[in-house]
Amino acid sequence: MYLKIVENYEQSLSAQIKKEQGIVYTPKFIVNYLLDKTIAKENPRILDPACGTGNFLIEATNRLHRRGKSIKSIIEENIFGIDCDYQAISTLKSMFAKHCPSHYNLYTANALDKNFLQNIGKFDVVVGNPPYVKIQNIRPYERAFLKDWTFTKGDTDLYVAFIELAFSLIKDDGIIGFIVPSGFIKNKMSALLEWLLENRYIEELLDFESNQVFPGVTTYTCLLVGNKRSKSHFVLKKASHLADTDLDDLEPILKDYDKVNNRTLLIAPDNEDFVYRMENSGPKLKDLVDIRVGLQTSADRLFFLRGELEDGFLTYKGYRIEREILLPCCKVSRRQYGYIIFPYHIEDNKAIPMSEGEIKEKHKGAYIYLLRHKVELIKRERGKIAGKWWLYGRAQSLTTLFGKKLFMPSMIKEPKFDLCENEHMVYFSGYAMFGENLKKIKEALESEDFKRYIHITSKDFKSGWKACSKYLIENFSISSLSVI
Numbered sequence: 001m002y003l004k005i006v007e008n009y010e011q012s013l014s015a016q017i018k019k020e021q022g023i024v025y026t027p028k029f030i031v032n033y034l035l036d037k038t039i040a041k042e043n044p045r046i047l048d049p050a051c052g053t054g055n056f057l058i059e060a061t062n063r064l065h066r067r068g069k070s071i072k073s074i075i076e077e078n079i080f081g082i083d084c085d086y087q088a089i090s091t092l093k094s095m096f097a098k099h100c101p102s103h104y105n106l107y108t109a110n111a112l113d114k115n116f117l118q119n120i121g122k123f124d125v126v127v128g129n130p131p132y133v134k135i136q137n138i139r140p141y142e143r144a145f146l147k148d149w150t151f152t153k154g155d156t157d158l159y160v161a162f163i164e165l166a167f168s169l170i171k172d173d174g175i176i177g178f179i180v181p182s183g184f185i186k187n188k189m190s191a192l193l194e195w196l197l198e199n200r201y202i203e204e205l206l207d208f209e210s211n212q213v214f215p216g217v218t219t220y221t222c223l224l225v226g227n228k229r230s231k232s233h234f235v236l237k238k239a240s241h242l243a244d245t246d247l248d249d250l251e252p253i254l255k256d257y258d259k260v261n262n263r264t265l266l267i268a269p270d271n272e273d274f275v276y277r278m279e280n281s282g283p284k285l286k287d288l289v290d291i292r293v294g295l296q297t298s299a300d301r302l303f304f305l306r307g308e309l310e311d312g313f314l315t316y317k318g319y320r321i322e323r324e325i326l327l328p329c330c331k332v333s334r335r336q337y338g339y340i341i342f343p344y345h346i347e348d349n350k351a352i353p354m355s356e357g358e359i360k361e362k363h364k365g366a367y368i369y370l371l372r373h374k375v376e377l378i379k380r381e382r383g384k385i386a387g388k389w390w391l392y393g394r395a396q397s398l399t400t401l402f403g404k405k406l407f408m409p410s411m412i413k414e415p416k417f418d419l420c421e422n423e424h425m426v427y428f429s430g431y432a433m434f435g436e437n438l439k440k441i442k443e444a445l446e447s448e449d450f451k452r453y454i455h456i457t458s459k460d461f462k463s464g465w466k467a468c469s470k471y472l473i474e475n476f477s478i479s480s481l482s483v484i
Contacts (some may be wrong), residue, residue: 026055026129026179027213030223033247034127034177035059037204037225042067044078044124049111049165051081054092056127075100080123082111084142112145112161117169126169127177130162132219151192160184160192167201167226175203175227182207182222188262188459189471197265200257201226204235206250207266211242223247232257236266263457263472271456278453279475286474288481289435291408292400294332295340295428298380298393302373304331304428306338314339319369325359328422332407332430335418340426341366343390344398351398353391405432406442411461412468415446415454431470437481444478 039046039060048056057079064074075096083089086108096104109116135143135156146152149161159180166176184190185205196202206223213221234257237250253269259276267275285291297303305316305326313320321341329340343359343366345352360367370377370390377389385393392398407418408431419442420432433441444450453476458466 025052028055028059029247030129030179030213031055031059033206034179034223034225035063036248038125038127038175038177039063040175041124043069045080045121046078046125046127047080047082047120047123047169048128049082049126049162049169050128050130051083051092051106052085052088052129054081054095056129057081057092058095060125060127071099076103076105080105080120082107082109084108084110110142110145111165112149112158114145114148117165120169122171122174123169124171124174125177126166126174129179130159132181133158151195157181157183163192163196163224167228170228172228175225178224179213179221180224182209182220185222185265188457190262193262193265196226197257197260197262199228200231200234201228202234203227203231204237205265206237206239206247208239208242211239213242261475263475267456275453275456278449279477282477282479283481284474285433285441285476285478288437288441288478289406289433291431291433291470291474293397293431294401295329295398295426296392296394296396297340297428299373299377300331300428302370302377303341303392304329304338305340306336309339313365316369319372320365321369322363322365325354325363325366328425330407330418330420330425330427332409332418332427332432333411334429335407335409335416340428341370342426343392346399346402349399351395353388353395356390359390401426401432403434404438405434406438406445407432408468408473410468411465412454413464413466415451415468417442417445437478440480441478444480445473445476450476 035056043064046057046060048054051057061071061074061079064078065071069078081089081092089106089108093104093106096106107116111117135146135152135154138146138158146156146158146161149164151164152161159178163176163178163180163184166178170176184192185207187193202224204223204225208221208223210220212218233254236253236255237247238253239247239250255265256272259272264272264275305314305321307314307316309323312323314323314326315321321339325341325343326339327342328337330337343354345354356367359370367390374389378386380393385391403423405420405427407420407427409416410430417433419438420427435441454466454468454473458468458472460466
């Protein structure tokens with residue numbers, strides 16, 4: 001006699017409860033695939049840390065029963081489940097009670113509560129479908145548990161903590177098998193992915209790409225199988241078409257841990273060697289230059305002015321702005337040059353804000369212009385700078401903009417990097433590189449090799465635009481400087 005999966009419990013829940021608790025029940029083909037990958041030991045200790053009504057645990061029980069062990073013994077010795085949904089745990093307990101009246105390892109608790117975890121022990125297998133809940137939808141009293149986990153700072157999701165939890169609960173020769181959102185493997189700045197790769201924890205990744213695994217739920221997912229065993233490679237699979245697809249038949253792509261990183265995880269094998277060569281043929285960009293962000297005015301269209309200087313003034317839309325309060329400036333994203341109102345003094349490498357009275361007295365034309373836009377300027381940064389409305393929204397980078405530099409836009413179609421010899425010119429809406437050998441670096445970054453590199457490793461945007469952030473290009477190597 002085998003256990004049957006509870007199929008109607010999810011339908012009894014409201015949409016609000018499903019959203020708050022991240023309840024999405026797992027298709028059987030996913031359950032079977034993950035259990036095929038994880039239950040290899042003869043008598044494994046198995047945990048589902050977000051078990052719901054037990055899809056994974058019930059199937060795992062049946063598999064162990066087929067090996068000859070009684071269901072009662074399996075429930076007592078092998079099967080462990082945790083869930084914060086009391087009704088789901090009660091439903092699973094009722095099913096188990098028919099075979100094991102007195103003892104089962106099912107707990108109504110939050111699996112992320114480290115106090116609860118102290119006495120639960122280690123497992124051969126941690127498997128399941130953890131909750132997918134964005135930080136803004138997590139109930140306030142549950143957010144307290146997230147502070148104890150490494151990768152849950154900022155804009156996060158519950159499943160991220162559950163992945164870290166799983167690796168903390170497996171034995172040295174244990175294994176995990178999860179279905180989770182695929183966002184973390186596609187985020188090139190994912191600290192979680194970096195941690196998994198650095199520790200070589202991934203055994204297999206199966207990316208469902210644009211396919212929707214859960215009926216009626218718009219969530220892009222992947223399967224993560226991992227362990228702590230030493231390994232030089234892992235397997236990547238891509239399910240481009242889900243219908244009539246046997247996951248075991250998907251072509252495995254062998255990924256070399258020595259060559260893979262956050263940016264190259266999902267690239268095609270024929271591009272992998274090229275990217276590796278581009279990142280290892282000379283000194284890396286991050287070791288040659290300091291990449292700095294530009295001004296943050298929070299009202300660029302008001303502070304940045306384009307026009308001609310004449311007789312010590314810049315005429316702009318009928319206003320005459322004094323030259324003394326202006327600095328030459330570049331809008332890097334558009335490669336536009338002009339001037340910016342700079343209401344600061346730079347003294348001893350410190351930015352000293354001008355007072356309203358000073359601007360009114362010494363730069364009357366600029367003051368009239370700024371006063372005309374006072375209402376809009378006050379609204380910046382949610383009104384936090386209303387008392388200093390004539391200044392920039394943020395004071396960062398005010399003293400780090402000066403010197404020879406190579407402008408770097410954050411989005412590119414064709415790689416174009418303007419070399420700026422004017423040490424007094426400032427910039428916004430992009431980055432600039434500071435360092436030696438900027439001309440040779442410019443040549444390297446405008447090469448066909450760099451164009452192909454950024455095309456492969458960067459994120460796609462509409463109309464052929466590619467992201468070009470500091471993080472995305474800092475590992476590109478400049479071969480022409482390898483002997484300098």
